[in-house]
Amino acid sequence: MSHTIAEKILKEHSSLKEISPGQFVDCDIDMIMVHEQLGGRIHLEYNKLGIDYIWDPDKVFFILDHWVPPPTISSAQMHQDARKFAEKYKITHNYGHQLDKGICHQVLPEMGFARPGMLIVGSDSHTTTYGAFNCLSTGIGATDVSVVFATGKLWFKVPESIKINLRGHFEKGVMAKDFILSLIGDISTKGALYKSLEFHGDGAKNLSIDSRMTITNMVVEAGAKFGIFLPDDRLKEWLAKRTSKQYRNVVPDEKAEYEQELSYELSEITPTVAKPSNPGNIAKVEEIEGIEIDQAFLGSCTNGRIEDLRIAAKILEGNKIHPKVRMIVTPASKEIYLQALKEGLLEIFLRANAIVTNSTCGACIGGHLGVLGPDEVCISSTNRNFKGRMGDPTSEIYLASPATVAASAINGSIKDPRGLI
Amino acid sequence: MDLIKGYAYILGDDISTDDIVPSHTLTMRDSNEMVKHTLEFIDPYFSKNVDRGNIIFAGENFGTGSSREEAVHVFKLLGVKAVVARSFARIYFRNLINNGIPAISLNWDLNQVAKEDVIEISLLKGLIINKSQNSTFNFEKIPEFLMDILENGGVINQLKKILK
Numbered sequence: 001m002s003h004t005i006a007e008k009i010l011k012e013h014s015s016l017k018e019i020s021p022g023q024f025v026d027c028d029i030d031m032i033m034v035h036e037q038l039g040g041r042i043h044l045e046y047n048k049l050g051i052d053y054i055w056d057p058d059k060v061f062f063i064l065d066h067w068v069p070p071p072t073i074s075s076a077q078m079h080q081d082a083r084k085f086a087e088k089y090k091i092t093h094n095y096g097h098q099l100d101k102g103i104c105h106q107v108l109p110e111m112g113f114a115r116p117g118m119l120i121v122g123s124d125s126h127t128t129t130y131g132a133f134n135c136l137s138t139g140i141g142a143t144d145v146s147v148v149f150a151t152g153k154l155w156f157k158v159p160e161s162i163k164i165n166l167r168g169h170f171e172k173g174v175m176a177k178d179f180i181l182s183l184i185g186d187i188s189t190k191g192a193l194y195k196s197l198e199f200h201g202d203g204a205k206n207l208s209i210d211s212r213m214t215i216t217n218m219v220v221e222a223g224a225k226f227g228i229f230l231p232d233d234r235l236k237e238w239l240a241k242r243t244s245k246q247y248r249n250v251v252p253d254e255k256a257e258y259e260q261e262l263s264y265e266l267s268e269i270t271p272t273v274a275k276p277s278n279p280g281n282i283a284k285v286e287e288i289e290g291i292e293i294d295q296a297f298l299g300s301c302t303n304g305r306i307e308d309l310r311i312a313a314k315i316l317e318g319n320k321i322h323p324k325v326r327m328i329v330t331p332a333s334k335e336i337y338l339q340a341l342k343e344g345l346l347e348i349f350l351r352a353n354a355i356v357t358n359s360t361c362g363a364c365i366g367g368h369l370g371v372l373g374p375d376e377v378c379i380s381s382t383n384r385n386f387k388g389r390m391g392d393p394t395s396e397i398y399l400a401s402p403a404t405v406a407a408s409a410i411n412g413s414i415k416d417p418r419g420l421i
Numbered sequence: 422m423d424l425i426k427g428y429a430y431i432l433g434d435d436i437s438t439d440d441i442v443p444s445h446t447l448t449m450r451d452s453n454e455m456v457k458h459t460l461e462f463i464d465p466y467f468s469k470n471v472d473r474g475n476i477i478f479a480g481e482n483f484g485t486g487s488s489r490e491e492a493v494h495v496f497k498l499l500g501v502k503a504v505v506a507r508s509f510a511r512i513y514f515r516n517l518i519n520n521g522i523p524a525i526s527l528n529w530d531l532n533q534v535a536k537e538d539v540i541e542i543s544l545l546k547g548l549i550i551n552k553s554q555n556s557t558f559n560f561e562k563i564p565e566f567l568m569d570i571l572e573n574g575g576v577i578n579q580l581k582k583i584l585k
Contacts, residue, residue, distance in 0.1 A: 024566065040447070041490045048577050051584060067448065074448040125488040125512055139512050141490035143519035143576050150580060155566070189435055190482040194511050223482060225511055278435055365444045384486060386439040393443075393462045 002253035004161035005228050006196035009136045009250055013119045021160040021259075030135075031113055032148050033061045033122035035104050036075075039082030041142035042123060046085070046149055054089045055152035061113055062086045063095040065103045068360040071368035089149075102333025102359035105129040105217065105301035110335055112243025116231050117250050121148060126301050126383065128220045131228040132212035134235060134250055136196075138225050159225050160259035161196040161252075162187075166203025168266045173418035175311065176211035177303055177381065177401035179264065180218040181272040185282025186262070193223035195259065198252065203266045204229055209238045210305040217302045218383050221279040271416050273379075274399035277387045285404055285416045293398075295378040296321070296409035297390075299330030299357075300364045303381035303402050306336050312406035313345040315420050316352040322412030327354040327405075328370045334359055354409070366390045372397075379408045422571050425523065425542040427502045429534050429551075430474030432463070437486035438513065442495055452498055459495045471499045476540045478529060479506040484513020493520045503542055505529065505549065505560075518567050521575035525549070527560045544568065 001018060003011065011019045013027040034042060054060060064082060067075035083096040093113070101107050105126055108114055116134035121127060123145050130137035140154070148154050164183070170176075184191075197219050204212070212229050219227030229235070231249035239247070271285035298304070298312050309331060321327045329349045331337040337359060340346050349356050363370025364382040372378055372391030378398070380390065385397035400408070403417035446458045460467040467474070477483075477496075483506035484492065493516040496504070503523040517524040523544055534540075538553035547562040563571070573579035 024564065037489070041494060045490075045577055049581055049584060072448060074450055077450060078448055123488060125486065139488040141488050141493070141512055141516035141519065143490060144515055147519075147576060147580060150584065189485060190508055193482065193508055223485070223510060280435070365447075367444065384437075384439070386437045386486060387462050388443050388445075389439050 002255035002257065004196065004252045004256045004258065005198055005250050006136055006159055006161055006226050008252070009117060009119055010156055010158055012117070019158050021158050023158045024155055025158060026153050026155050027119055029059065029121055029148050029152055029154055030118040031059050031061060031120045032145065033104055033108055033120065033124070033127060034145060035063055035124060036066045036078055036082060037123040037142055037145070038062060038085055039078040039080070042145050043081055043085040045142050046146045049146065049150055051150060054091070054149045057090045058092045060091045061093040061108055062091050063101060063104050063107055064099060066361040066365060067367050068099045068358065068362070100334050100358070102335070103301045103304065103361055106305065106332035106336065109133060110242065110333060112239065112245065115239060115243060115245060115247035117248045121154060125220050126217050128224065128227050129213050129217040129301060131216035131219070131226055132209060133239070134229060134231040136226050136228065139220065157194065159194055159196040161198050162192060163258040163261045164197055164199050165201040165261065165263040166199060166266055167201050167263065168203050169206050170266050170269060171418065173403050173421045174269050174271060175401040175403055176207060176214040178272040179266065179269050180215045181274055181282055181399065182269055184218065184222045184280055185272070187222055189221060189278065189280035190223050192219065195224055196226040196228065197224050199227070199229050203264065205232050205234070208307055209234060210307040213305065214302055221383060271401060271404050271418065273404065273414070274385055276396040276398065277385055279384060279399060285400065285414060289414055289416060291398070291414045292377065293325055293379050293408055293413060294376040295370065295372060296325055296327040296405050297363050297370055297378055297380040297382065298327070298402055298405050299332065300361065300382040301332060302383040304330055304332030304336065306339050308381065308402035309336065309340045309345050311421070312402045313348040315403060315406040315417060316354070316410065317348050319352055319410045321353045321409045325409055325412055327409040328357060328363060329354050330357045330363060330369065331359050363390060379405050379414060381405050423543055423545045425476070425502045425544070427476040427540055428473050429536060429538040429540050430477050431531070431534065431536050432477060432479040434480035435482050435485055436479055438484055438489050438492035439486050441492040442489055447489065447491060452494065455491065456495045456498050459499060468499055471501065473537050475500055475502050476542070477501060477504040478534045479504065481507045483509050485510040488512045490516045493517050493522065497522060518570050519576040521571055523563065523571055525560050527558055529558065544571070
């Protein structure tokens with residue numbers, strides 16, 4: 001039988017000889033990522049089991065990123081609880097004390113833990129990000145994390161797959177974020193519920209790893225279980241710098257069956273936003289130009305990577321942020337922070353009057369370092385614009401690309417970045 | 422776990438886990454404090470009146486967004502007995518079942534169920550009775566292995582037995 005990538009990887013991690021969409025399968029987990037949730041519901045649920053071990057501490061990756069460094073006493077306590085658990089169960093990849101490292105979905109791949117063919121789960125819905133590395137990865141809740149900690153296994157419903165053919169290149173000033181927002185707009189926030197999105201074509205090959213991560217990061221906003229890219233030389237090169245571990249590329253069979261196929265000419269994508277208060281509320285930037293903003297946020301697991309900072313710096317260089325706007329730049333990891341420092345990007349941000357923060361999820365979840373007040377409007381490179389997501393429930397968030405965020409920050413209102421680059 | 426009796430509470434499409442448990446409450450250490458904020462941006466009185474609205478009827482993509490299981494835990498603490506939705510976000514679906522709360526997929530609409538309608542659900546029969554409107558609905562039964570989790574009152578209880 002012919003298989004999609006998701007079917008192949010799930011089959012290889014199960015004891016079954018054949019699987020098909022709709023079937024329930026028990027799979028062995030290669031790696032599990034946990035963050036603050038370890039000090040939230042996970043440790044509370046796991047302690048109920050009354051066992052003194054984790055199935056395989058070498059397969060657990062623990063990092064703190066949401067409230068880093070802790071802005072409140074209660075978040076500091078959450079960190080303490082998480083660290084206590086990690087030490088008690090002797091988690092091998094324990095970065096609970098290294099609050100300088102960055103956001104989980106950036107750091108885990110940087111350290112070479114996401115490799116082709118793997119099956120990875122994490123206590124965060126944006127765990128889908130690692131699909132950029134030709135592995136299957138998805139988010140789970142605290143009780144499912146407990147199941148994996150205890151048994152190393154988890155059940156999955158084998159998903160149907162949607163094939164997405166990408167062709168060509170983006171125009172200048174258009175980014176992967178504009179594409180994924182367009183896709184969510186086209187298929188809706190429930191368009192890929194329970195499904196696996198497979199990205200094919202020369203357009204996919206043309207995308208940088210950073211861009212692929214932006215796309216797989218946000219597939220969950222269309223409801224997807226997995227978002228996955230095919231392996232290629234670009235991925236091979238990226239991995240060669242990060243890991244010496246062996247891996248096996250996974251490509252779909254030629255006759256693999258897809259529930260549907262969609263095609264996109266990347267040159268036809270234009271700057272796109274998600275209007276308040278749903279990631280599926282899509283509009284073209286040119287249609288909504290002129291909406292005044294109070295804050296411009298550049299960062300997060302979606303768009304805090306080096307190519308994001310580079311394009312924003314290019315737009316901001318020699319300019320000043322609008323006097324009534326605050327711009328906050330949060331690199332997704334320390335590695336990116338250091339690279340941006342080396343390239344002089346941070347100086348460009350600072351001279352443009354932006355605030356540069358440490359790596360954290362802080363602003364995206366309304367935690368700290370960018371919380372919105374009543375009625376404030378933010379243009380943000382993050383992934384969710386739900387009511388109250390970044391602060392007061394009357395505040396409004398427009399999700400956009402780093403280029404649109406930077407152009408809008410200078411302008412004081414939402415602005416199409418094409419023509420500024 | 423078979424017969425469930427309660428009162429309907431109505432919610433729309435794309436209700437996110439941010440709606441159910443706003444981020445600003447996530448670091449609260451006292452769950453009893455956290456539950457007071459359940460759905461606060463949509464209905465500040467939800468937690469107070471939950472006894473008159475303990476079976477949720479929601480639209481598409483219920484529980485979209487973050488994997489935060491607090492968004493199910495608060496329902497459990499408040500005594501929400503079941504969630505009926507046109508569709509569920511996948512992590513939320515798993516979290517409901519894992520916490521022993523039935524997640525029922527059903528194409529229903531606002532003409533068929535109203536707030537505080539008296540509802541009876543039989544999980545084994547795959548049947549919902551709306552006593553207030555004298556109507557019944559059939560739903561696709563929950564798979565047996567998930568029913569087993571529900572019968573155990575959640576996946577943690579089930580796992581405890583298996584590990585013994």
